[in-house]
Structures are given as structure tokens and as C-alpha cells.
Amino acid sequence: MSKKITSPLEHDLVRKYIEDLRRELADHDPREAAEILTSIEEHILDAATRAGDISSESLARIIGALGPVERIASAATPAVAATTHTIAAREWVVLGVAAVSALMLIPAPWLAAILAIAGLAVAYSQYRTRRLGPIETIAAVIDLVVIFLFALMMLTLVGSGEPELRPEAVEVVESANTP
Amino acid sequence: MTQLRKGVLEYCVLAQLEEDATYGLELAGRLVATRLMSSEGTVYPLLSRLRRLGWVETTWRESPEGPPRRYYELTASGRKALTEFRITWRTFAAEVDSLIGERH
Numbered sequence: 001m002s003k004k005i006t007s008p009l010e011h012d013l014v015r016k017y018i019e020d021l022r023r024e025l026a027d028h029d030p031r032e033a034a035e036i037l038t039s040i041e042e043h044i045l046d047a048a049t050r051a052g053d054i055s056s057e058s059l060a061r062i063i064g065a066l067g068p069v070e071r072i073a074s075a076a077t078p079a080v081a082a083t084t085h086t087i088a089a090r091e092w093v094v095l096g097v098a099a100v101s102a103l104m105l106i107p108a109p110w111l112a113a114i115l116a117i118a119g120l121a122v123a124y125s126q127y128r129t130r131r132l133g134p135i136e137t138i139a140a141v142i143d144l145v146v147i148f149l150f151a152l153m154m155l156t157l158v159g160s161g162e163p164e165l166r167p168e169a170v171e172v173v174e175s176a177n178t179p
Numbered sequence: 180m181t182q183l184r185k186g187v188l189e190y191c192v193l194a195q196l197e198e199d200a201t202y203g204l205e206l207a208g209r210l211v212a213t214r215l216m217s218s219e220g221t222v223y224p225l226l227s228r229l230r231r232l233g234w235v236e237t238t239w240r241e242s243p244e245g246p247p248r249r250y251y252e253l254t255a256s257g258r259k260a261l262t263e264f265r266i267t268w269r270t271f272a273a274e275v276d277s278l279i280g281e282r283h
Binding site: 031042045069071 | 185202203204207211217218219220221223224225226227228230231242244245246248249
């Protein structure tokens with residue numbers, strides 16, 4: 001049974017729009033970003049109340065009139081350069097970890113897989129708040145490839161299986177103490 | 180042209196609030212109708228910046244249609260900034276007009 005929507009803000013269309021806007025504003029002044037998000041929610045509530053309609057079509061019209069989230073974010077104040085530098089440094093660390101995991105795939109596959117999974121988890125958590133930069137995207141692709149190759153290696157090992165003990169291969173050693 | 184438009188837009192918002200306090204939906208609709216703004220959402224980053232400059236302040240008022248609305252109104256320093264911009268703009272526009280003129 002589907003949940004009955006009582007507020008336009010609960011509608012999937014609106015939630016996705018707000019989430020996309022939040023992500024676009026992640027690299028902007030945090031106080032301004034919070035204020036813009038609240039104002040946009042109020043605008044949607046107000047417009048939906050005025051329209052007296054919270055159908056998908058009506059909400060799509062309201063969102064369409066608000067315009068693309070990228071356009072709203074481009075009108076906002078970018079965060080101070082220090083924040084940008086911190087993000088850039090973090091991106092290089094993520095890429096470094098991905099490179100190490102790729103290099104460790106043959107000598108230490110389990111360690112490589114753990115590093116790659118950790119790298120992907122970090123990339124996903126970043127993706128939830130803002131758009132990934134090109135360096136982070138490359139790191140995430142490397143992590144995915146490492147995990148794929150690791151899984152392939154494990155499947156190959158399991159597929160080849162342990163060598164079975166054949167009766168003729170068993171060497172019977174007779175003990176001198178055997179009566 | 181985009182930079183010029185961006186530069187004057189803040190003062191157009193101030194001018195819209197000069198007579199009466201207005202809520203976001205109404206203000207955004209008015210600015211889009213003038214075609215100075217291509218979509219309603221871009222008014223909110225502007226309003227946020229104007230509020231932090233101390234040129235605009237917000238108050239909550241009851242709405243006959245639904246939940247209370249946030250109204251934006253001009254502060255004394257906002258009025259002063261608008262007055263100063265009017266003088267600068269008129270001089271600037273006159274100078275540009277004299278340079279580019281009109282071709283018949």
C-alpha cells in the first residue's frame with residue numbers, strides 16, 4: 001500500500017529537486033545554502049497551496065518555474081577559497097588510496113579489496129552531499145575495477161577448487177612399530 | 180551582458196521592495212515577468228545575499244491562503260544603497276547612450 005502524501009515536500013519529485021539543489025550548493029557558503037534551501041521549500045509550499053493541487057503535474061510545473069538547480073546554485077556565493085582547497089586536497093588523498101589499492105591487488109588482494117571498498121564508501125558519502133569532482137570520479141572507477149578484479153580472482157580460486165585426495169595418491173607409510 | 184544583468188539585478192530587487200514588503204513567490208513571479216530573470220529560483224540567492232548585506236530584512240506574516248509567509252522588506256541602508264545606485268546608474272546609462280547613440 002502506498003503512503004498518502006499530505007505535503008508537497010514529501011513528493012518524490014520535490015524531494016529529488018531539493019536533494020539535487022543541496023548537492024549543488026554543497027561547495028557554497030553554508031549559511032547561504034541553508035537559507036536558499038529553506039526559501040525554496042517555502043516557495044514550493046506556497047505555490048502548491050495557491051494552486052490547491054499537489055499532483056505530480058502541478059509540482060512539476062512549480063519546479064519547472066523555479067528553474068534548474070545548477071542555475072540557482074550559480075547565483076549563490078561560492079564558499080571561501082580555503083574550503084575549496086580542503087576539498088581539492090581530500091580528492092587527491094582519495095585518488096592516492098585508490099592507486100595503492102590497485103597496486104596491492106596482486107601482492108595483498110584482501111587489503112586491496114578493503115581499501116577499494118573504503119574508498120567507494122567515502123565517494124558515496126561525498127556524492128550524497130555534493131557532486132563528485134573529476135579526480136574523485138577517477139578514484140571511484142579505480143576502486144570499482146579493483147573490487148571487480150578481486151571478485152574475479154576469488155571466483156577463479158573457488159572454481160578451480162582444492163585438489164581432491166585420490167586413493168592411489170595416498171602413500172601408505174608403514175610404521176616400524178606396527179605389529 | 181550576463182555580468183551587467185547580474186550587477187543590476189540586486190538593485191532591481193531592492194526597487195521592487197521599495198514600496199511594500201513582498202513574499203518570495205510574488206517577488207519571483209514579478210521579476211520573471213519583466214524577463215530580467217529567467218527562472219524564479221534565482222531570486223533566493225539574491226535575497227539571501229541582500230539580507231546578509233543588511234539591505235533587506237525578513238518578517239513572518241499570516242497568509243490568507245495557507246501557512247505564514249516570509250516577507251522581505253527594505254532596511255534603511257537598503258534604501259540608501261538603492262538611492263546611490265539610481266544616481267550612479269543614470270550617469271552610467273547617459274554616458275553609454277552618448278557613446279553608442281542610436282542608428283536610424
